[in-house]
Amino acid sequence: MEITPDTHIIFTVAGIAVSATVVWTWVVMALLVAASIAMTRNLTSDFAPSRWQNFLEALIGETQRQIAEVSHHDPGPYLPFVGTLFVFIATSNLLIVFPGYEPPTASLSTTAALALCVLVAVPIYGIVESGLWRYLKNYMEPTVFMLPFNVIGEISRTIALAVRLYGNAMSGVVLAGILISIAPFLFPVVLKLLDLLIGFIQAYIFSVLAMVYIASALRARRGNAASSPDAQPSSATNESKKGA
């Protein structure tokens, strides 16, 4: 049994082995790009938009609402990154309804790449929001002695993000394989249904955690704005919980 689609070589181009992970990642990406182009081709502002436009509006609106809820910021700059993460992971997890499909998220390479994207995006958003010096100072809170622990925390949460998604997607594949060999007919189907739910929740969690990490990098500016009237008391308690 394989625990990663990386070792499953589908074809070889000029001496480079192309694994199932790469092939299915490109399939998911092509599907998303084609669907986006097809859906946004004739957008209208009529009272009766097409059903696909309705779907897109619901998806984008809900994503914006969730981002605003988590970060207490305008969702504008974060929507492309977090939304893409969510849509990509959700699509690659939900396509397991098709037989023969191997989810690219069941490979540690894919999830590590996604987690690295988050690792890079967090300081970028933080520096754009609050400036280089104030962002770096964020690492020395509350004292300068916390600097190594903050850096270790940054790395370990990236690893946790990658391994969490990988473990959940991979466990679905492995459990389905084991169950097919011991209880072939009905039970694997039921488990696949559970996998669909888990895959969707994991996509949600990955993007929410990415947003929480970005929001914690934005905290540097919020610390000064705490006395301003628009800072609600509830947001402060929320942030302290998320920071823990």
Place this chain on the structure above:
Amino acid sequence: MEPHVVIAAVSILTAGLTIGIGVIGPSLGEARAAASALEAIARQPDESNTITRTLFVSLAMIESTAIYCFVVSMILIFANPFWTAVLPKAGG
């Protein structure tokens, strides 16, 4: 015993122990989280949407420790690095 036999025996034993012991904490934690969420929904049915969403997220967060144990045990059984290092010598 030959080295690959020892490695196989230790890996299998450790994989079982890893998943067995590692699952105890998360299952207790998930049970507590689910129980408190049910209590909260019973007390405030209007808030059930928010509570359910938070419950799912926290369940997945708690579950991730069990998932780490699962990943480690799967690596020990199916992709053991020490096993692959010893195997060519033993098989050759």
